Amino acid sequence: MSMQIEDPRIVEFDVQTDEMLVNMGPQHPSTHGVLRLLLRTDGEIVHECTPHIGYLHRSAEKIGENLAAPQWIPYTDRMDYLAAMNMNLGFALTVEKMVGMEVNEKAKHLRVFIAELGRVASHLVGMGAYGLDLGTFSPFLYAFREREIILDFFEEVCGARLTCSYLTIGGATHDLPEEIEIPDGLSALLKMDKGQRAPFFNVVEMFLSWLEDRIKEYHTLLTRNSIFIKRTAGIGVLSREMAISYGCTGPVLRGSGVDYDLRRDGEAIYTRMYEGYDFQIPVAEFADAPQEAVLGDNWCRFYVRMMEVVQAIRLVRQSIPKYLAAEGSHRETFKFNTKLPKDEVYLETEAPRGQMGFYVVGNGAAEPLRVRAKSSCFCNLSITDKLCEGVPLADVPSVVGSLDIVMGEIDR
Amino acid sequence: MDIQEIHSLLLEKFGDSAVGQAPVEATDSWIQVSRDSIVEVGAFLRDNERLRFDHLNDLCGCDYLEPNEKKAAKFGHDPHVEVVYQLSSIELKHRLKLKVVLPRWKNDEEGRLPEVPSVSGVWGIADWHEREAFDLVGIHFQDHPNLRRILCPEDWEGHALRKDYDFPLEYHGVRGR
Numbered sequence: 226m227s228m229q230i231e232d233p234r235i236v237e238f239d240v241q242t243d244e245m246l247v248n249m250g251p252q253h254p255s256t257h258g259v260l261r262l263l264l265r266t267d268g269e270i271v272h273e274c275t276p277h278i279g280y281l282h283r284s285a286e287k288i289g290e291n292l293a294a295p296q297w298i299p300y301t302d303r304m305d306y307l308a309a310m311n312m313n314l315g316f317a318l319t320v321e322k323m324v325g326m327e328v329n330e331k332a333k334h335l336r337v338f339i340a341e342l343g344r345v346a347s348h349l350v351g352m353g354a355y356g357l358d359l360g361t362f363s364p365f366l367y368a369f370r371e372r373e374i375i376l377d378f379f380e381e382v383c384g385a386r387l388t389c390s391y392l393t394i395g396g397a398t399h400d401l402p403e404e405i406e407i408p409d410g411l412s413a414l415l416k417m418d419k420g421q422r423a424p425f426f427n428v429v430e431m432f433l434s435w436l437e438d439r440i441k442e443y444h445t446l447l448t449r450n451s452i453f454i455k456r457t458a459g460i461g462v463l464s465r466e467m468a469i470s471y472g473c474t475g476p477v478l479r480g481s482g483v484d485y486d487l488r489r490d491g492e493a494i495y496t497r498m499y500e501g502y503d504f505q506i507p508v509a510e511f512a513d514a515p516q517e518a519v520l521g522d523n524w525c526r527f528y529v530r531m532m533e534v535v536q537a538i539r540l541v542r543q544s545i546p547k548y549l550a551a552e553g554s555h556r557e558t559f560k561f562n563t564k565l566p567k568d569e570v571y572l573e574t575e576a577p578r579g580q581m582g583f584y585v586v587g588n589g590a591a592e593p594l595r596v597r598a599k600s601s602c603f604c605n606l607s608i609t610d611k612l613c614e615g616v617p618l619a620d621v622p623s624v625v626g627s628l629d630i631v632m633g634e635i636d637r
Numbered sequence: 638m639d640i641q642e643i644h645s646l647l648l649e650k651f652g653d654s655a656v657g658q659a660p661v662e663a664t665d666s667w668i669q670v671s672r673d674s675i676v677e678v679g680a681f682l683r684d685n686e687r688l689r690f691d692h693l694n695d696l697c698g699c700d701y702l703e704p705n706e707k708k709a710a711k712f713g714h715d716p717h718v719e720v721v722y723q724l725s726s727i728e729l730k731h732r733l734k735l736k737v738v739l740p741r742w743k744n745d746e747e748g749r750l751p752e753v754p755s756v757s758g759v760w761g762i763a764d765w766h767e768r769e770a771f772d773l774v775g776i777h778f779q780d781h782p783n784l785r786r787i788l789c790p791e792d793w794e795g796h797a798l799r800k801d802y803d804f805p806l807e808y809h810g811v812r813g814r
Contacts (some may be wrong), residue, residue, distance in 0.1 A: 279787060325664075470762070471762045541737065570665050571721075
């Protein structure tokens, strides 16, 4: 018996068919929005994958040249609409850096609290949607159930659920509420009567301790599920060198084994927010990874996100007493007509999907000469063609989903 | 390593025709690099053991022009286009900003895009960032492997982030404005 028949892959590769161009998207559900992938396939094997973007391009940067800095905050919401709070924070900090403003202690802890809750919400969608990409529906429902409660908190805090525009230049638009009605979703989960009121932070604490137990269940449902491992481990392997060269950031970079997180390694104006907080930065490779997992594969990227949720919960917990102990106002005034100096600054912050950068050029007017939003997903997406080369067609959603992209941020 | 040290290191290596001043009064200071030496400077910054700028955070273009003639006197910049490179080092955790200053149009002939060599051979991500800068700001990157529009449709005319850009009245039968 020859070797060729013993190894089933070789038999499959020997079969030659005509190359075919397949259009995946822009309305394909597993492309996370309006992404179009042009695939050149030979049977089931993808030879070439060309991403086409721009379907959601709304000229946010051009609009920003005609608006005062605080007026552009709502446009940042609509970039990464799954983590609007983190986008607001990134731009607010950039303008603060430019005008040399530093928010007080209270606003800093408030921002950590909100930004890390945003990270939890964003990674929950990432987890649920990834399950959906791979054909399992239930994690998606659980993830959205939990995320809904965080959105209810955001609604109590600022009145909006997705497009928050809450963290603004100089602090936040409102202070955190003292007492809220327990969200219906949470009271149902905890088997409590509807409509009860409780202090805000107690409700958040109730939710966090409930969520913490659920994470173990998600690990059973997805992370340790043998089907999930088969669909993710060893697929879409991104080497450390390539991740750095292609500007990958966030969980994609850390999934490839690079220990870099701006909350620790960023610029002072950003890292000062996290001073005195105790948190770890999950980096591949993991001691508890399944045997099949390879450094930089889909499974590692997914697992980094799951571990980050745990760390974000820790940060939210730590921020509550710090916020309560801090004095001062949640906001310092930054007027709409405040003139930006003749200067230019660039600042990156660690958003859930990677390093979100804003570049602002001022020229003595309230409207900046140029605003630029450097999108983390844009860079993360640029490696899809390399990762998808030679994988079976069915693994393309697995690779693209593991990058956890949001088209609103890529196209701006 | 701070910017003054990097600046003198680059001056020593490439000479003052290639490397310009680092303005000290700016919040984020930068080093101006001449158009023709950007690729060598980039490769040097990436490979030098004391620098290791292996991560290109951002590359973008910026148009300096005040189209309103009344305001132009107070504008304070000569009309030009800049390409801004934001670099950082994952290993050494320092940051650097580079700039290449270009004329708004090549040989001042309106419609001919200014040219700068592509750094996509130095940092992989520059490929997409340069396509975006080409698409929106109208900068031609020489020797780019695939210089096509990325956000706008391929048959779009003009470059939207140019200050004198006129929004089209009509695109394939769709009314604008």
